[in-house]
Amino acid sequence: MSDSVQPILDKVLSGERLTSEDCTVLLESRDFVRIGLAAHEIRLRKNEPDVVTYIIDRNINYTNVCNVVCTFCAFYRRPGKPDTYVHSIEEICKRIDETIVLGGTGVLMQGGLHPDFGIEWYEDLLRTLKAEYPGFQLHCFSPPEIHNIHLISGLDYATIMQRLKDAGLNSLPGGGGEILDDEVRKRVSTKCTTQEWLDVMRAVHKVGLRSTATMMFGIGDNISHRVKHLQRVRDVQDETGGFTAFIPWTFQRENTALGRKITVEPTGIDYLQMLAVSRLFLDNIQHIQASWLTQGLKLGQTALGFGADDMGSIMIEENVVSAAGASTCANERDLRYQIRGAGYRPQQRDILYNYVDRENIDELDGSDSMKLGQLSVAFAD
Numbered sequence: 001m002s003d004s005v006q007p008i009l010d011k012v013l014s015g016e017r018l019t020s021e022d023c024t025v026l027l028e029s030r031d032f033v034r035i036g037l038a039a040h041e042i043r044l045r046k047n048e049p050d051v052v053t054y055i056i057d058r059n060i061n062y063t064n065v066c067n068v069v070c071t072f073c074a075f076y077r078r079p080g081k082p083d084t085y086v087h088s089i090e091e092i093c094k095r096i097d098e099t100i101v102l103g104g105t106g107v108l109m110q111g112g113l114h115p116d117f118g119i120e121w122y123e124d125l126l127r128t129l130k131a132e133y134p135g136f137q138l139h140c141f142s143p144p145e146i147h148n149i150h151l152i153s154g155l156d157y158a159t160i161m162q163r164l165k166d167a168g169l170n171s172l173p174g175g176g177g178e179i180l181d182d183e184v185r186k187r188v189s190t191k192c193t194t195q196e197w198l199d200v201m202r203a204v205h206k207v208g209l210r211s212t213a214t215m216m217f218g219i220g221d222n223i224s225h226r227v228k229h230l231q232r233v234r235d236v237q238d239e240t241g242g243f244t245a246f247i248p249w250t251f252q253r254e255n256t257a258l259g260r261k262i263t264v265e266p267t268g269i270d271y272l273q274m275l276a277v278s279r280l281f282l283d284n285i286q287h288i289q290a291s292w293l294t295q296g297l298k299l300g301q302t303a304l305g306f307g308a309d310d311m312g313s314i315m316i317e318e319n320v321v322s323a324a325g326a327s328t329c330a331n332e333r334d335l336r337y338q339i340r341g342a343g344y345r346p347q348q349r350d351i352l353y354n355y356v357d358r359e360n361i362d363e364l365d366g367s368d369s370m371k372l373g374q375l376s377v378a379f380a381d
């Protein structure tokens with residue numbers, strides 16, 4: 001074990017901010033347990049220590065038509081191809097109705113970069129949904145979609161965001177971040193540059209909306225690219241304070257053009273270490289989310305000891321990373337079971353991390369299957 005990380009961990013535990021050089025040392029170290037312990041300590045100080053939150057929402061991908069090509073994406077279809085779709089408003093409402101029945105509070109809606117959708121299309125969609133479901137949160141359209149509206153409608157980002165907010169948008173998902181460094185981005189996608197992604201987020205926060213920030217690593221990036229990504233997110237957060245959470249995950253390779261070329265994949269430990277270092281470096285972001293959908297439920301649960309304080313969403317529907325091979329499913333009971341198994345009280349939240357309390361939620365926990373201890377007795381009988 002190297003001792004080089006301890007002075008850095010002491011520094012962060014005493015409240016000092018890490019430099020990008022510190023961040024590099026932590027990511028290069030193999031001392032992931034010590035790094036994880038420090039991240040967990042910071043998480044306990046920053047968030048309610050006995051609680052892990054989760055959200056009930058639904059991913060709706062309103063279209064798979066996409067005007068650009070990302071080599072890591074197995075979801076998009078080029079305009080005019082036979083298996084393209086655009087959901088009707090009735091289809092979207094049906095999915096929202098199903099989400100509400102399950103106790104859902106919002107929808108995460110994203111789609112491909114459709115070549116014909118100007119801002120009016122998005123405004124109409126938001127207005128219709130807000131009229132139909134006034135209290136339901138609309139967490140929609142990642143920065144590449146906002147940039148696409150800019151290209152089609154010729155409006156600047158701040159005008160777009162103000163108009164979408166006025167139409168009913170509640171917050172923005174941080175998708176499309178991948179690695180925020182053009183050396184990597186330009187090799188794998190043409191959807192928007194690092195600067196454009198960051199500038200959309202500045203505009204989102206400027207009009208008073210909040211957003212998440214994400215990172216997808218393992219797409220040909222190295223540690224120096226990951227450090228630059230974290231530094232850029234932290235810098236924007238210093239300016240605006242608008243990010244609610246940071247969510248790192250690893251590239252899902254199946255059915256993707258890039259997946260056929262990449263020979264070295266991040267391991268489970270690489271994921272946990274990235275998560276822990278994110279918690280330590282991003283001292284200005286309140287929540288760090290475990291990505292159980294991409295890492296599996298058990299590694300997602302383990303992430304709760306490496307700096308994560310939130311388990312994300314139950315997955316009623318997901319089409320993008322599942323097209324690339326992420327196949328884990330979980331309902332609310334499963335997620336609560338994993339959270340309690342890690343020693344925390346599960347707590348539903350909304351998109352802005354406000355607690356949501358539903359009647360009879362304890363009955364759901366009571367319906368867990370027999371405990372392991374009881375099971376072994378049953379087998380012995």
Ligand code: SF4
Nearest residue numbers: 066070073076112191
């Ligand atoms: S990741 Fe998004 S922008 Fe890129 S090809 Fe897929 S749908 Fe299009």
